[in-house]
Amino acid sequence: MKVAKFGGSSVANATQIKKVANIIKSDPSRKVIVVSAPGKRFSDDVKMTDLLIDLCYAKQNNQDYQLHLQKIMDRFEEIINDLELGNDILEDIQQTIEKYLQFDTSPLGQLDALKSIGEDSSAKIVSAYLQRLGLNASYVNPKEAGIFVSNEPGQAQLLPESFSIIYQLRERDGVSVVPGFFGYSKENDLVTFSRGGSDITGAILAAGTKASLYENFTDVDSVFAVNPNFVENPKDITVLTYKEMRELSYAGFSVFHDEALIPAFKEQIPVCIKNTNNPDAPGTMIVSERDATDQCVVGIASDVGFCSLYVSKFLMNREVGFGRKLLNIFEDEGISFEHAPSGIDDMSVIFRDHRFTPDKEQVVIDRIRNELHVDTVSIHRDLAVIMVVGEGLVNTVGVAAKATASFAKAGINIDMINQGSSEVSMMFGVHAVDLERAIQSLYKEFFTADESNLEFPSISAKGH
Ligand SMILES: Nc1ncnc2c1ncn2[C@@H]1O[C@H](COP(=O)(O)OP(=O)(O)O)[C@@H](O)[C@H]1O
Numbered sequence: 001m002k003v004a005k006f007g008g009s010s011v012a013n014a015t016q017i018k019k020v021a022n023i024i025k026s027d028p029s030r031k032v033i034v035v036s037a038p039g040k041r042f043s044d045d046v047k048m049t050d051l052l053i054d055l056c057y058a059k060q061n062n063q064d065y066q067l068h069l070q071k072i073m074d075r076f077e078e079i080i081n082d083l084e085l086g087n088d089i090l091e092d093i094q095q096t097i098e099k100y101l102q103f104d105t106s107p108l109g110q111l112d113a114l115k116s117i118g119e120d121s122s123a124k125i126v127s128a129y130l131q132r133l134g135l136n137a138s139y140v141n142p143k144e145a146g147i148f149v150s151n152e153p154g155q156a157q158l159l160p161e162s163f164s165i166i167y168q169l170r171e172r173d174g175v176s177v178v179p180g181f182f183g184y185s186k187e188n189d190l191v192t193f194s195r196g197g198s199d200i201t202g203a204i205l206a207a208g209t210k211a212s213l214y215e216n217f218t219d220v221d222s223v224f225a226v227n228p229n230f231v232e233n234p235k236d237i238t239v240l241t242y243k244e245m246r247e248l249s250y251a252g253f254s255v256f257h258d259e260a261l262i263p264a265f266k267e268q269i270p271v272c273i274k275n276t277n278n279p280d281a282p283g284t285m286i287v288s289e290r291d292a293t294d295q296c297v298v299g300i301a302s303d304v305g306f307c308s309l310y311v312s313k314f315l316m317n318r319e320v321g322f323g324r325k326l327l328n329i330f331e332d333e334g335i336s337f338e339h340a341p342s343g344i345d346d347m348s349v350i351f352r353d354h355r356f357t358p359d360k361e362q363v364v365i366d367r368i369r370n371e372l373h374v375d376t377v378s379i380h381r382d383l384a385v386i387m388v389v390g391e392g393l394v395n396t397v398g399v400a401a402k403a404t405a406s407f408a409k410a411g412i413n414i415d416m417i418n419q420g421s422s423e424v425s426m427m428f429g430v431h432a433v434d435l436e437r438a439i440q441s442l443y444k445e446f447f448t449a450d451e452s453n454l455e456f457p458s459i460s461a462k463g464h
């Protein structure tokens with residue numbers, strides 16, 4: 001049996017949902033279906049999850065929320081009418097929203113409950129539509145499916161005991177349609193995964209049911225070697241390993257959630273990224289091993305929104321416990337870090353900007369000066385991180401030289417390099433303003449024989 005997840009772009013409107021139904025009908029082994037909330041229908045559109053977040057904040061700030069509620073209901077109504085489904089689903093959605101708006105719980109608990117409406121309603125709509133087409137399909141709530149998670153609002157983690165319950169999904173008759181993005185804590189609270197987390201639900205169900213394949217349907221024919229917003233018609237990737245995809249997703253390939261790789265990897269479930277708009281295209285396979293002999297670099301990912309803290313102290317290498325004490329300061333202040341490249345007398349620590357907010361800067365700097373007696377400490381913001389990823393890359397001679405040469409050709413200053421801590425990636429830090437040119441230059445270097453006829457579009461990054 002297969003688990004198929006359909007992302008927001010695949011359930012954005014009735015036309016898309018009809019394509020989804022055809023895909024499900026065409027292969028009876030697609031027994032477990034995971035759906036996201038309605039996504040963007042055009043580039044300036046707003047995702048249903050964001051509409052629900054706006055509604056929640058309006059309510060919590062005692063503002064008039066009727067307009068927000070209306071936008072949500074209008075969108076669901078249009079989908080339900082276009083699919084010619086009865087009014088009962090719309091009423092059910094409205095009642096669930098009203099119930100959650102009156103919820104007497106923590107603000108974050110209420111936010112998670114409202115955020116889940118998008119996926120929950122999609123699953124009700126898709127299952128009803130499949131039934132209308134004569135399929136034996138049913139809506140299965142994540143609790144019934146066995147998705148039990150930690151009580152960390154917006155950051156849920158699966159509890160391992162879930163797997164044995166999830167396995168029982170195999171026994172259900174017909175097609176089970178499960179909403180993505182959320183589960184339930186042991187205390188019965190509804191908790192969501194991080195943004196983009198329907199991919200995680202799909203991977204959990206694929207691992208839990210020991211599926212033969214996890215299909216992840218989106219709006220592109222394959223994973224491309226670089227984000228298609230930077231390079232026009234970039235090369236597609238036909239196969240890549242779990243490790244490669246995890247690094248690429250983590251570093252900016254928003255097409256698949258990095259945390260979704262872990263359950264699939266643990267149970268060795270192959271993943272196939274496919275296009276709902278072109279289901280006959282082979283897509284990209286993610287597997288445990290690939291032959292990396294002819295192509296050691298498989299993709300180049302990048303993301304903005306990083307900052308770095310730099311410290312230098314003469315003879316740092318001889319001071320036992322320096323790194324621990326430095327990182328301890330961040331632990332005390334509740335700041336998690338991403339990378340920590342170090343030299344003999346220097347160390348940098350890289351953070352996501354939103355984790356190391358400017359209001360924490362002064363406290364951290366004072367503590368580093370007073371407790372570690374460093375020579376220099378400074379913070380650099382507006383940093384972008386680029387990951388050059390590929391199996392065997394770290395053992396291949398000349399990759400770093402090729403990459404740094406391409407930065408030099410484009411006249412880009414490298415703020416930092418971190419090579420070797422991961423077996424499959426090499427990290428570069430550059431100023432965010434140089435990112436687009438850096439990616440284009442690296443792409444030329446690693447993926448094109450003829451550099452003269454490349455065209456680069458102007459950047460319009462697409463995020464969650
Ligand atoms: N390297 C990449 N390859 C393919 N798509 C990418 C890549 N990097 C970013 N993307 C973006 O990811 C989008 C698909 O992810 P997402 O919008 O989350 O889809 P869905 O709504 O199906 O979950 C693509 O439309 C594309 O813009």
Ligand SMILES: N[C@@H](CC(=O)OP(=O)(O)O)C(=O)O
Nearest residue numbers: 007008036049195196197198
């Ligand atoms: N709807 C949620 C979860 C999700 O996975 O969505 P999508 O499949 O559109 O990335 C979000 O927007 O974060």
